[in-house]
Amino acid sequence: MREYLYIDEVPDIVMKAIQLKIPSGIYNIEGSENFTIKEIANLIMEVTGFNKNLLNFNSLEKWDTGMKILMLDGSKLEGLIGLKSCEKLKDTLKEYLISNKL
Numbered sequence: 001m002r003e004y005l006y007i008d009e010v011p012d013i014v015m016k017a018i019q020l021k022i023p024s025g026i027y028n029i030e031g032s033e034n035f036t037i038k039e040i041a042n043l044i045m046e047v048t049g050f051n052k053n054l055l056n057f058n059s060l061e062k063w064d065t066g067m068k069i070l071m072l073d074g075s076k077l078e079g080l081i082g083l084k085s086c087e088k089l090k091d092t093l094k095e096y097l098i099s100n101k102l
Helices: 007-019 037-048 075-081 089-098
Strands: 002-004 033-035
Touching: 007 075, 033 037, 037 089
Parallel strands: none
Antiparallel strands: 002 033
């Protein structure tokens, strides 16, 4: 399980932190959704119209099984600036597909 953040949201979050002159420190930017790699692949197949049956996850060698969940706690930064990631992966994929970027 991994957390994902749409990169276009990062500049707005960073600028808001700079404008509010928050104290120097380490802050996490938390993603708005969590997915397994399989879920992301299926979502991409769905959005692009490809047949999900083309995927065969049982044949893949898994190398990151030691870290089952990788998610950040962004509540510290969100509490200071009142802004967090909110883009949904499915919507972002559709935008890329429409603009012929995918």
